[in-house]
Amino acid sequence: MNILVINCGSSSLKFQLIDAVTEELIAKGLCERIGIEGSQLVYQPTGKDKITTVTPMEDHTQAIRLVLKSLTDETSGVVKDLSEIGAVGHRIVHGGEKFASSTLITDEVVQAITDCNELAPLHNPANLIGIAACKELMPETPMVGVFDTAFHQTMPQEAYLYGLPYEYYEKYKVRRYGFHGTSHSYVSKRAAEVLGKKYEDLKLIVCHLGNGASVSAVKNGKCIDTSMGLTPLEGLIMGTRSGDIDPAIIEFIAHKEGKSIDEIMTVLNKKSGVLGLSSNLSSDFRDLQASYEKGEDAGIRTMETFAYRVTKYIGAYTAAMNGVDAICFTAGLGENSSFMRDMVCSRLGYLGITLDEEQNAKRGEDLVITTPDSTTKVLVIPTNEELAIARETFAIVKK
Ligand code: ADP
Numbered sequence: 001m002n003i004l005v006i007n008c009g010s011s012s013l014k015f016q017l018i019d020a021v022t023e024e025l026i027a028k029g030l031c032e033r034i035g036i037e038g039s040q041l042v043y044q045p046t047g048k049d050k051i052t053t054v055t056p057m058e059d060h061t062q063a064i065r066l067v068l069k070s071l072t073d074e075t076s077g078v079v080k081d082l083s084e085i086g087a088v089g090h091r092i093v094h095g096g097e098k099f100a101s102s103t104l105i106t107d108e109v110v111q112a113i114t115d116c117n118e119l120a121p122l123h124n125p126a127n128l129i130g131i132a133a134c135k136e137l138m139p140e141t142p143m144v145g146v147f148d149t150a151f152h153q154t155m156p157q158e159a160y161l162y163g164l165p166y167e168y169y170e171k172y173k174v175r176r177y178g179f180h181g182t183s184h185s186y187v188s189k190r191a192a193e194v195l196g197k198k199y200e201d202l203k204l205i206v207c208h209l210g211n212g213a214s215v216s217a218v219k220n221g222k223c224i225d226t227s228m229g230l231t232p233l234e235g236l237i238m239g240t241r242s243g244d245i246d247p248a249i250i251e252f253i254a255h256k257e258g259k260s261i262d263e264i265m266t267v268l269n270k271k272s273g274v275l276g277l278s279s280n281l282s283s284d285f286r287d288l289q290a291s292y293e294k295g296e297d298a299g300i301r302t303m304e305t306f307a308y309r310v311t312k313y314i315g316a317y318t319a320a321m322n323g324v325d326a327i328c329f330t331a332g333l334g335e336n337s338s339f340m341r342d343m344v345c346s347r348l349g350y351l352g353i354t355l356d357e358e359q360n361a362k363r364g365e366d367l368v369i370t371t372p373d374s375t376t377k378v379l380v381i382p383t384n385e386e387l388a389i390a391r392e393t394f395a396i397v398k399k
Contacts, residue, residue, distance in 0.1 A: 001021065001086035002017055002026060002084055002086055003019075003020045003085075003086060003087050003089055003394055004071075004134075005018060005089045006064075007090075007385075007386075008090070008091075008127050009126050010122060010125075011032070011035055012031060012032050012034060013030070013031040013034060014029070015028065015029055015030075015031075016390075017079070017085070018387060018390040020086070020393070020394035023387060025386075026045070026079075027044060027045040027070075027071060027078045028046075029042050031057060031063040033057075034057045034058075034059065034060055034062075034063050035058060035059055038054070039055065039056055039057040039063075040053060040055070041053045041055070041063070041070065043070040043076070045076060045078050051070070053066070060129045060133045061133040061137070063133070064133040064137055068138075071085070082138055085141060086142075087141060087143065087393050087397040088134050088138065089143075089144050089390055089392065089393030090105070090130055090145050091146055091182070091385070091389055092113060092127045092145045092147050092148070093120045093123035093124055093127060093148045093149070094123065094124050094149055094177065095148075095153075096116040096173060097173060097175075098115070098116070099145070099147045099150050099153070100150055101150050102144055102145060102146045102147065102396060103396070104143070104144055104396055105131060105142075105143040105145050109145060113145065119177070119231075120231070131145075144392065144397065146392045147181065148179045148180060148181050148182060149177045149181055151181030151182065151216075152176075152178030152179075152184075152216070154224070155224055155225060155226070156224060159224060159225040161176075162175065162229075176226070176228075176229045176234075177228070178214065178216065178227075178228050178229070179228045179232045180208045180212065180331075182385045183331065184208060184214075184218065184223065185223075185388065186383055186384060186388040187328050188204045188206050188216075190366065191204055191206075191326055191328045191379050192204075194379060195326060195368075195377065199221045200220050201220065202218075203217075203219050203322075203324050203325045204219075204325065204327075204328060205318070205324055205326075205328070206218060206328045206330065207310060207314070207327065207330070207334055208331045208383065209236075209310070209330070209333040209334035209337075209340070210239075210331030211239035211240075211283065213235070213236040213333070214228045214232075214235055215227045215236065215313040215314070215317065217320050219321045225317060225320050227313055233268060233269060235313070236309050236310060237273050237274060237309050238274070239273050239275060239284075240269065240272060240276070240283050241268065242276070244309075250264050274302050277301065277305060277306075278291070278298040281302070285332075285340065289303065289337065289339050289340075304343070307340065307344050307347070314327060314344070318351065324376055325376065326376065326379055327348075327351075327353075327377070327379070328378075329341055329378070329379070329381070330380070334380070335363070335364075336363060338360045341355070351375065351376040352376055353378055354370060354374050355369055355378065356369055362380075364382065365380075365382070366379070366380070
């Protein structure tokens with residue numbers, strides 16, 4: 001069965017068509033600038049050249065219509081007609097406390113996702129638009145929602161509660177939810193396979209280090225803590241997000257700079273992180289590493305502060321699980337930067353970690369990058385959220 005995986009943003013739409021049985025990628029693509037001037041579709045059937053179509057896309061329905069047209073096109077298409085798409089898997093950012101696993105999308109589920117909009121005002125409405133557009137164009141095709149928050153719903157109360165008046169949790173569900181769950185789930189399961197151990201017997205720490213970054217602690221096959229919170233702003237220092245700060249800084253800066261709360265939230269989300277810390281040098285770690293290697297202060301302070309925060313979380317989660325068997329690196333920075341992995345792991349001697357430099361220099365595959373005598377293993381596992389969504393979708397529609 002072919003599964004269409006859809007990841008809808010406010011003005012973008014990423015898609016992949018995956019054969020759920022062989023797990024092969026059949027085609028993928030991206031619609032950009034939906035509803036904005038200059039919208040375009042980039043479509044790539046596997047093994048063939050990319051096709052870029054610059055054409056107005058007023059809304060997501062039109063974007064999905066174009067995607068379906070590309071997939072079924074006589075010359076560059078990959079399926080004869082829409083009946084060859086067995087199901088659609090939608091990435092949904094926030095499932096609140098309602099969704100602890102993926103689910104078949106029904107009218108009730110759409111309503112429940114809508115109820116979570118308040119918790120992810122930038123993301124959930126876009127995800128819902130994607131669902132509505134697919135429903136309009138492929139009304140008979142089953143759809144499954146796969147939630148970024150679901151994997152973290154196993155966290156115990158002591159990990160998800162904040163030290164705030166409990167009534168805020170009762171009234172507004174203010175608590176830690178965590179994100180990147182599809183990636184943390186995929187990577188931790190894959191790590192168990194690579195280690196040749198039972199998932200349920202392991203204590204794992206997954207470091208998803210991309211533009212957005214989060215760490216999770218997975219004990220005996222269940223997530224017990226994660227660094228992102230009510231929103232994706234908490235935790236590690238990210239590309240442009242601050243991660244953890246003293247909440248009193250908000251008031252302090254508001255007074256000093258005469259900014260409103262909304263303006264400060266924009267600073268914390270868009271102008272902070274490694275971008276802000278490096279005095280706007282870059283949010284891309286390749287530039288920051290180059291600056292570090294040139295001996296520039298901006299690169300050095302940014303890379304070291306980032307690595308230190310990752311190290312602190314690893315220490316905290318080792319304590320939370322009373323030990324750790326393996327630490328996994330994934331996402332853009334985690335998968336590609338041997339330099340950052342080295343910076344983090346060189347601070348983890350107390351866990352009996354020695355990096356195997358030759359292994360650490362490799363790329364693009366599942367790797368164990370510690371020496372055989374290391375008591376804690378370090379792995380690199382390329383994440384594949386789309387495949388994970390296709391698997392979840394297939395498992396549900398198969399029933
Ligand atoms: P997201 O999905 O959150 O946008 P990704 O997982 O694609 O992010 O990661 C993007 C980040 O990965 C980039 O900002 C870049 O800093 C980092 N990155 C990618 N390749 C490399 C590399 N070779 N060396 C260092 N950093 C890299």
